[in-house]
Amino acid sequence: MSTTGEGDVARFKRQAAERAVEAIQPGMVVGLGSGSTAAFVVHRLAALRAEGKLTDVVGVPTSVGTEELARASGVPLTTLEEHPVVDLTLDGADEVDPALRLIKGGGGALLREKIVAQASRRVLIVVDAGKLSPRLGTRWPVPVEVLPFGWRSQALFLEGLGARITPRWGPDGALYRTDQGNFILDCAFGPIERPEQLASRLEARAGIVAHGLFIGLTSELVVAGPSGVELRRPS
Ligand SMILES: O=C[C@H](O)[C@H](O)[C@H](O)COP(=O)(O)O
Numbered sequence: 001m002s003t004t005g006e007g008d009v010a011r012f013k014r015q016a017a018e019r020a021v022e023a024i025q026p027g028m029v030v031g032l033g034s035g036s037t038a039a040f041v042v043h044r045l046a047a048l049r050a051e052g053k054l055t056d057v058v059g060v061p062t063s064v065g066t067e068e069l070a071r072a073s074g075v076p077l078t079t080l081e082e083h084p085v086v087d088l089t090l091d092g093a094d095e096v097d098p099a100l101r102l103i104k105g106g107g108g109a110l111l112r113e114k115i116v117a118q119a120s121r122r123v124l125i126v127v128d129a130g131k132l133s134p135r136l137g138t139r140w141p142v143p144v145e146v147l148p149f150g151w152r153s154q155a156l157f158l159e160g161l162g163a164r165i166t167p168r169w170g171p172d173g174a175l176y177r178t179d180q181g182n183f184i185l186d187c188a189f190g191p192i193e194r195p196e197q198l199a200s201r202l203e204a205r206a207g208i209v210a211h212g213l214f215i216g217l218t219s220e221l222v223v224a225g226p227s228g229v230e231l232r233r234p235s
Pocket of ligand 1 (some may be wrong): 034035036037038074091093094104106107108109110113184225
């Protein structure tokens with residue numbers, strides 16, 4: 001059923017999120033992703049709690065924004081210090097290729113999202129069909145989080161790898177700061193032939209704190225579009 005005034009994309013995100021929440025079992029520690037799709041997850045979890053269901057589930061937020069949303073919605077939170085292993089993480093993505101490799105970080109939460117995903121037994125990625133792509137980099141730049149110290153050197157390094165760099169700006173007219181106080185360089189590589197190789201190069205560079213390529217982390221994908229809601233697993 002559609003919510004009044006809700007556009008198609010928002011409806012697909014909500015439908016995918018509602019399906020994904022069905023994977024949550026009582027007593028689980030659940031990683032709560034960031035962004036508009038993950039917000040639907042939090043809202044659905046809060047609605048189930050209000051019905052007296054899944055009341056013993058606790059969430060690990062992947063950003064300050066998600067933490068605030070969960071608190072405002074009454075979803076109980078924990079930390080990776082208290083629960084270093086997460087049972088299930090539900091998160092969105094910006095671009096998904098056929099092998100279920102991802103680009104994430106459009107909202108700047110890539111580092112905490114990756115930390116939580118790597119600490120999770122199972123990662124369910126939740127998207128509308130518009131996120132599906134034949135090859136990563138076709139539709140979205142790769143966000144790269146860099147320390148402010150030496151960031152221009154990282155920009156030159158990234159240009160050397162073939163990227164067109166756009167530093168991300170905040171609404172206040174200053175360079176955008178992540179939850180960790182770092183900058184983000186959005187790196188348009190175009191369609192990326194070998195994402196694993198690019199990821200290794202980025203990981204080898206001091207000053208690069210995180211990148212938005214999520215490889216080998218997706219356990220399952222829930223995708224919603226005009227033809228319905230579908231579950232996919234990496235082949
Ligand atoms: O940093 C943000 C995250 O990686 C989001 O999960 C991603 O940008 C998708 O966001 P949305 O669900 O709003 O399209």
